[in-house]
Amino acid sequence: MSIKIDRERCNGCGLAEEALCERICPGNLLFRGEDGRAAIRDARDCWGCAACVKECPQQAIHMYLPMQIGGRGSTLTARKKGHEILWTLRRPDGSEELFRIINERPEAVVNHTGAGGS
Amino acid sequence: MARGRWAVRVLHADVLVIGGGAAGCSAAITLRELDEDLDVVVVEKAHVERSGCLAAGINAINAYLNPGETPESFTEYVKRDSAGLIREDLVYSVARGLNEAAERLEGWGVPFVKDSHGRYLPRGKRSVWVRGEKIKPLMARALIYSGARVLNRVNMTNYLLAGGRVIGACGFSVREPKFYVILAKAVICATGGAAGIYRPNNEGPCRHKLWYPPFNTGAGYAMGIRAGAEMTTFEMRFIALRVKDVMSPTGALAQGARAAQINGRGERYLENYPDPSTPMRLYATVMENRQGRGPCFLDTTTLDPALSRRLKEAYLDMSPGILLKWADEGVEPHERPVEICGSEPYVVGGHGQAGYWVDIKRRTSLPGLFAAGDVAGGAPKKYVTGCMVEGKLAAEAAWQAIRSGDGARPMPEELLRRNIERELQWVMAPLEAETGFTADELEERLQKIMDEYAGGISCHYELCRHKLLLARDYLVQLRRDLARAKARNLYELLRVHEVIDRVYVARVLVEHLLHREETRWRCYQERVDFPHRDDENWLKFVNSRYDPVTDVVRIIERDYKELGESHEH
Ligand SMILES: Cc1cc2nc3c(=O)[nH]c(=O)nc-3n(C[C@H](O)[C@H](O)[C@H](O)COP(=O)(O)OP(=O)(O)OC[C@H]3O[C@@H](n4cnc5c(N)ncnc54)[C@H](O)[C@@H]3O)c2cc1C
Ligand code: SF4
Ligand code: SF4
DSSP: OEEEEOTTTOOTTTTOSSOHHHHHOTTOOEEEOTTSOEEESOGGGOOOOOHHHHHOTTOOEEEEOOGGGTOOSOEEEEEEETTEEEEEEEOTTSOEEEEEEEOSOTTOOOOOOSSOOO | OOGGGOEEEEEEEEEEEEOOSHHHHHHHHHHHHHOTTOOEEEEOSSOGGGOGGGGGOEEEESSOOOTTOOHHHHHHHHHHHTTTOSOHHHHHHHHHHHHHHHHHHHHTTOOBOBOTTSOBOEEETTEEEEEETTHHHHHHHHHHHHTOEEEOSEEEEEEEEETTEEEEEEEEESSSSEEEEEEEEEEEEOOOOBOSSSOOSSOGGGTTOOSSOTTOBOHHHHHHHHTTOOEEOTTSOBOOEEETTTOOOOHIIIIISOOEEEOTTSOOGGGGSSOOOHHHHHHHHHHHHHTTOOOOEEEGGGSOHHHHHHHHHHHHTTOTHHHHHHHHHTOOTTTSOEEEEEOOOBBOTTTSOOEEOOOTTOBOSSTTEEEOGGGBOSOOOOHHHHHHHHHHHHHHHHHHHHHTTOOOOOOOHHHHHHHHHHHHHHHHHHHHOSSOBOHHHHHHHHHHHHHHHTTOGGGTTEEOHHHHHHHHHHHHHHHHHGGGBOOSSHHHHHHHHHHHHHHHHHHHHHHHHHHOOSOOBTTTBEETTSOSOOHHHHSEEEEEEEETTTTEEEEEEEEOOOTTOOOOO
């Protein structure tokens, strides 16, 4: 399972010291290349957790299945919105299915103990 | 990258927590709640926002006491499911805290699905549904608000010991040439379990399409092994029954949607096997395939089509890849049974029970060191909530120890300097090698040895003495070859250390597999040369300690104890 980065859509997260996708990958797999765009070190090493897919503000990253395990071109993209996450599943024929799923209790309060973190 | 360019940072803390996952976050937050003057440092190799098992999210709390269940009934269930051998004291203490841990998650903002009485909606007897896509960022937020210091992108490599006591740990930044030495009065290890020891189900472009995170590589086990900590029950490997190819968990289908396991002929094959335990459901699937009645499926075709959409949502919360599978096959979940298979074996104490041998307070055999979560042994079926409970228990014990003055005595400056220098040299060595083996090469060798001689997928998980002896020889050799590893940059250095750690875990695993001369857990520990369960001789724990000087793993047997009797070090 892997991800693809759309180089047209990726803006390298501007001047940010660390790009959002770079920051989020649990496998330390993403980095910005010399042209400032995001890249994956080795597509074979992706776990398929979709953390980067959700995190990219440009929706420049999508998930797909490699041909080896039956991938035929379907893609998943995601967008965070308030207390929900919006998913788009695109099938090989171009048809789309949308999902809107709550992922945070709007009324949650978090205890503050001590001073802020670093 | 020459060693001279490395900056060494020495930090001091009251408590050092290694690994910022479910157990580590819970430990750090508990410590800060107990005492807001406590200086707590959490070190994480990735970023706490989406690291470890929880990166993709979860869709159920797998360990929860629904009405009618008690800590006693939970312990009884885990014991039955684990062929009668568990640390009852540990499992019971986990069970007592499960529901509070779930409420904690809700307090941090994780949305639970509720029934008409406002109670968490059960998925099974001991699980409830949750909308947990964002569980990890919410946990990380609670961690930051707690005031613990977080060091992301630092991969820990070894403990620092003084007079047999753990006084801190070392590690390196995976982003810049910085070497960290963190000295603390107490250290809590919460690095999760180990994947990537065996050859995985998929190869090439899908080689990391595992169930367990390929980035949890057993660092905490390896650090403990190298420091001589006592480890327990590595031989109870965990092998997951998963959706073929995409390796998605099956709970939402089997438990949530009540899809039955059927074979290629459409028969409900579990009925032909003696008991419905977790290892038996896997074993039955392996046997159906071997005897020509495969492939095996979860029969989703009996589902109400309206449930298909709900199922897809549940998977988006935890393992989104399966949606791509359905879409690429052009089917809806209820239109075609979902094929299942066994994963490669993992070493993971939150599902199986491999890990540190701990007492009821989660103290390891090394003074100053505590362990919690998937890295701690003796208590299977902990899952997220159980790991959180263990983090809390370890934190409470660490705090008590510090308050009673049981902190580390400072190491003499000169000795500390020499220790740091030695560790730095060992960590860095692959960067200085001009020629040598890459992480990929070493990993492929490890996985081949384990797959073929230590009961991997290719031999249907079966084990026998003579093959294990060969595995032992090859691993001893491979461990020596680790000294010839090479890396060209920090990322490759991380990969090399991940393989090094897995080789240590594999060595201990093979010794445990060799020692237990019975078959207690189907597939997990299937000794074809000792095919029966033998309670008379083997209802006891197989533990071990590694001696780094002689490179020998010494086995220690420990008696079984009923609830009420505790194991002390
Ligand atoms: C795919 C998947 C789905 C699951 N779904 C569910 C579910 O729906 N419900 C449920 O109850 N349970 C579920 N579980 C189980 C549950 O997620 C785990 O049992 C639990 O998260 C383990 O907690 P932990 O803290 O021990 O490990 P983790 O949460 O994995 O944390 C370990 C942390 O240590 C870090 N680390 C590792 N090595 C080092 C090092 N050398 N230096 C610094 N940091 C390091 C890792 O990056 C990671 O952040 C699931 C597990 C998986 C893999
Ligand atoms: S987060 Fe998106 S825009 Fe930013 S660098 Fe990554 S791919 Fe590019
Ligand atoms: S899907 Fe997960 S593992 Fe793969 S690149 Fe994105 S964040 Fe990393």
